[in-house]
Amino acid sequence: MTDFDISSIKILKNEPLSKYTFTETGGPADMLGFPENRSELINLVNYCHAKNLSITIIGNASNLIIKDGGIRDMVIILPKFNKIEVSKNTVIAEAGATIIDTTKVASENSLSGLEFAAGIPGSVGGAVFMNAGAYGGEVSECLQSAEVLMPSGEIVTFSNKDMNFSYRMSAIQSNGGIVISATFDLKPGDHNEIQAKMDELNEIRRAKQPLEYPSCGSVFKRPTGHFTGPLIIDAGLQGHWVGGAQVSEKHAGFIVNRNHTATATDYLELIKLIQKTIKEKFDVELETEVRIIGEDK
Missing domain, CATH: 3.30.43.10 (Uridine Diphospho-n-acetylenolpyruvylglucosamine Reductase, domain 2)
Structure with a gap:
């Protein structure tokens, strides 16, 4: 060996x-x-x-x-993989760079197409892995290619088509690869207009989402024909606590660690309660968008 x-x-x-x-x-x-x-x-x-x-x-x-x-x-974790470069109409970002920083570089270089991601707090690698999206846009719409370290030890370049993107899904979730970098294919635009759109979306995010508390972001995928937040409100669960985890009073689609005392088990029990209640009351299956990994204690 x-x-x-x-x-x-x-x-x-x-x-x-x-x-x-x-x-x-x-x-x-x-x-x-x-x-x-x-x-x-x-x-x-x-x-x-x-x-x-x-x-x-x-x-x-x-x-x-x-x-x-x-x-x-x-x-x-790859925090040192954080280089972001611009080449003509593309932005090339390493996997550990934040999506927020990547959108800033795009804006500074008057490149349009990543505005939707201006407030997404994830890494570039995570955004590609999850096909992250917000406000009508998602990674699949602007990713040109991604460098992926395969389990064999070989670095392979995946095209957009190779990624098999769907809602919050990519091929990386099943092939065991590790995203090393991503190249985003953008369009020349007006810097002020791009920045104004990013500022607008960030203001909407601040107004509607509980950014002041620890959370895991949007917990559930949007069910066909419904909006998750209103379903949870109509079920009477907004503000509901399990242990230290609470359904956000600001946006019912979020669960917050409001007093910094929650455990992962509190989160998971609250998620199960929401899913069970929504199924019983409205016959709607809520699927988690948040990724859940690890072992029970």
């Missing part, structure tokens, strides 16, 4: 993932690795495969619930 040198990589053991999630919840990672460049990432992935360790990438952990039992084996 080949030994891969991972001595240069920062790896924390038994690290609480609540320090990294937007909900401020989540159990420990057996190992939490922070590779800083491609060679370190490839070495770490090869090391894990050689040692038969599972790998979990958690991105910016903004639309994610990690269960209270944590995650076994290796968890990887």
